[in-house]
Amino acid sequence: MRLSVLEWLSLPLLVVIWHILAIAMSSRFLPTPLAVASEITELAISGNLLADFAKTLTRASIGFVVAMAVGLALGLVLGRLRPVDRLFGPWVVVGLNLPAIVVAIACYIWLGLTEFALILAVVINKVPLVTTTIREGVRSLAPEFDELADAFRLSTGHRLRVIYVPQLIPFVLAAARTGISLIWKIVLVFEVLGSDGGVGFRVSVFFQFFDIKGVLAYTIVFILVVVAIEYLVLRPLESRFLRWRDTP
Amino acid sequence: MARHAVNINIEHKRFAAEAAPLFSDFRLAVRPGEVVALIGPSGVGKTTLLRLIGGVDTDYTGEILIDGQRADLAPPPGFVFQDARLLPWFDSVDNLCRLVAHVDAGRAEDLISRVGLGPYAHAYPRQMSGGMQRRLGLARALAANSRLLLLDEPFVSLDSVLVGELQSLFRSVIAEEKPTVILVSHDPQDAARLADRVVLLGRRPVRIVAELVFDLPRDARGPLDVVRLAERIAETSQEAVT
Structure with a gap:
């Protein structure tokens, strides 16, 4: 994996700007990056930082996997079967526009302040987006490759492996990428709303004490986790599956 | 492996959106090892015919047999599409x-x-x-399948140098493998270079308006022979239309 010089400089530049701003402002409002770094170390050793991140990551991972699986199945069905799409397509539009917070509140009221309610709310919020992306992928399958498959007498399984899956992979990756960023955000909001731990819960506790250093410490670790997922998971996956598109 | 004989007998073929049938009692037999060029104007139904022979389209009445086996159940032919379709x-x-x-x-x-x-x-x-x-x-x-090749306008939208290269390649494949070849083209030059027999197709329902058999062996045809044969195809085509 090769990064350009500008890409390497991007985040350090942000830290430098932050540092200059922190010096210009009062440390009560904006602590310096160094102060936040030492806060991170302290919270990781003596606080709940690791336990909170483990909780949030578990919730987000379960929600992500379930939402991707359900959205993939629904997207395939809606993209392939026109009458089903006509009947349920408007449901997807409703789902896309449902305010995330409303879904969370409804799930908490109906199911109580449980892990299940939180993950279900995440899944309900995410599924329409995955469904829409995959449905578009199925609709854009090139018919000329069907003819090719007919000419070579490919079986359904063979056709799936060499014709359909490769065409759908970019859409699955796009759904995964948008899904991860969406799920992160809504898991945190739902944790603020009602949970017994996790990044969102802890940030809301810091808020009650106006502890901006704690909020920033959690935010920075959160960003580091997201960046790690981007560079260690998503990009290698993309370069593995989309090599044919990017090879010069 | 034996080369393939192709027997085409399409009683009826119509596209759902169109009133007139595309094929009605269309018959054509291709001998094993023969190189047949189907020539006709654009839109006449040449590609559809090739798709039927290739077993890609099975929506017709009648039967297309490849060595006595129904086309869609026969082993896959070597199909060359208009675009490379890779x-x-x-x-x-x-x-x-x-x-x-x-x-x-x-x-x-x-x-x-x-x-x-x-x-x-x-x-x-x-x-x-x-x-x-x-x-x-x-x-x-x-x-x-190097024993039955179905070529759908394999030289269309290529420059003359590439056409020359590809046609030489086809000639060497035909000389070495001796396959049965059905070539669809709108260009008499393609047929003049490669075919043993040219079948000229007319419009709806698709019918054979004329046939030409070339005695001069493919490998003995020089550039002048190709021009002469192509002219013969074009003239026969004109006569058939008028």
């Missing part, structure tokens, strides 16, 4: 062995070298020129 996510070798049954990487590389693409065995289609992609399409057709 799978862009596979490299050259995978375009052959991931698509065609019983073709391993070694055989794929042999065929790729045979069409002059040895150095591009592991290149993706987008890294190759249009002419190279067409050659790879031919290699794939040879991998599928």
Whole structure:
């Protein structure tokens, strides 16, 4: 994996700007990056930082996997079967526009302040987006490759492996990428709303004490986790599956 | 492996959106090892006929038999499409062995070298020129079945140098493998260079308006012979229309 010089400089530049701003402002409002770094170390050793991140990551991972699986199945069905799409397509539009917070509140009221309610709310919020992306992928399958498959007498399984899956992979990756960023955000909001731990819960506790250093410490670790997922998971996956598109 | 005889008897073929049938009592027999060119104006139904022979389209009444076996149940023919129609996510070798049954990487590389693409065995289609992609399409057709080749306008929208190269390639394949070939084209020159027999097709329902059999062997045809034969095809076509 090769990064350009500008890409390497991007985040350090942000830290430098932050540092200059922190010096210009009062440390009560904006602590310096160094102060936040030492806060991170302290919270990781003596606080709940690791336990909170483990909780949030578990919730987000379960929600992500379930939402991707359900959205993939629904997207395939809606993209392939026109009458089903006509009947349920408007449901997807409703789902896309449902305010995330409303879904969370409804799930908490109906199911109580449980892990299940939180993950279900995440899944309900995410599924329409995955469904829409995959449905578009199925609709854009090139018919000329069907003819090719007919000419070579490919079986359904063979056709799936060499014709359909490769065409759908970019859409699955796009759904995964948008899904991860969406799920992160809504898991945190739902944790603020009602949970017994996790990044969102802890940030809301810091808020009650106006502890901006704690909020920033959690935010920075959160960003580091997201960046790690981007560079260690998503990009290698993309370069593995989309090599044919990017090879010069 | 025996070369294939193709017997076509289409009683009726109509597209759902159209009132008039495209084919009605259309008959054509192709002998094993024969190279037949189907020539006709654009839109006459040549590609549809090739799709029916290839077993890609089965929505018709009648029967198309390849060595006595129904076309759609017969082993896949070597089909060369108008566009190269390669799978862009596979490299050259995978375009052959991931698509065609019983073709391993070694055989794929042999065929790729045979069409002059040895150095591009592991290149993706987008890294190759249009002419190279067409050659790879031919290699794939040879991998599928080198005894029955169905060629759908294989030289369309290529420059004259590439057409010359590809036609030489086809001539050497025909000389070595002696396959049964059905070539669809709108250009009499293609037929003049490659065919043993030319079948001129007329419009709806598709019918045979004239046939020409060339006595001069393919490999003995020089540039002047090709021009003369192409003129004969064009004249016969004109006479049939008028």
